[in-house]
Amino acid sequence: MAFVVSGCLRLYRTDEQAQEHIMRFAVEIWWITDAESFRTGLPAKGAIDALEDTQVLLWSRENFERLKKEAPTFNALENQLAGHYLDAQVNRLYTAISHSAEERYEEFVKAFPDFYQRIPLHMIASYLGLSRETLSRIRKHTGFH
Numbered sequence: 001m002a003f004v005v006s007g008c009l010r011l012y013r014t015d016e017q018a019q020e021h022i023m024r025f026a027v028e029i030w031w032i033t034d035a036e037s038f039r040t041g042l043p044a045k046g047a048i049d050a051l052e053d054t055q056v057l058l059w060s061r062e063n064f065e066r067l068k069k070e071a072p073t074f075n076a077l078e079n080q081l082a083g084h085y086l087d088a089q090v091n092r093l094y095t096a097i098s099h100s101a102e103e104r105y106e107e108f109v110k111a112f113p114d115f116y117q118r119i120p121l122h123m124i125a126s127y128l129g130l131s132r133e134t135l136s137r138i139r140k141h142t143g144f145h
Contacts, residue, residue, distance in 0.1 A: 001033045001064045002026075007054025008118055012126070013046045022127040025051075025112075025119060031081060051119060096129060104128050105138050 002009070004026050011032055012022045023046060026032035037044035038061055059067065068075040095104055105128060109116055116124060125135040 002056040005055040
């Protein structure tokens with residue numbers, strides 16, 4: 001489990017054609033982990049790397065569970081953050097299946113106004129499930145640059 005103190009990370013998976021699919025980004029005061037691997041102890045299906053100079057606090061599962069047990073306030077905070085994360089994932093899935101490419105990009109920019117200045121456009125395209133070319137066309141037709 002990593003807590004981002006400063007910087008920006010991405011969690012992604014690579015498919016059989018060596019195409020990267022970005023699952024999420026994490027910036028200051030956000031958590032990031034391959035949740036399935038963290039929970040089960042199995043090898044991670046995804047990879048995490050830094051997009052800029054980054055400082056993180058890292059916990060093994062054992063130390064993280066011990067911290068939650070020994071610090072009830074931390075446990076409550078972690079439960080609240082986990083709830084927000086789950087809500088965000090459900091909303092992202094809903095947006096992906098029900099919104100146009102233009103709407104997905106506009107919502108991304110509104111929700112994360114500083115991301116598009118910190119994250120390469122091809123990575124934003126991957127996160128949104130778009131090609132780089134499609135994202136370029138969308139950016140030309142919207143007021144979000």
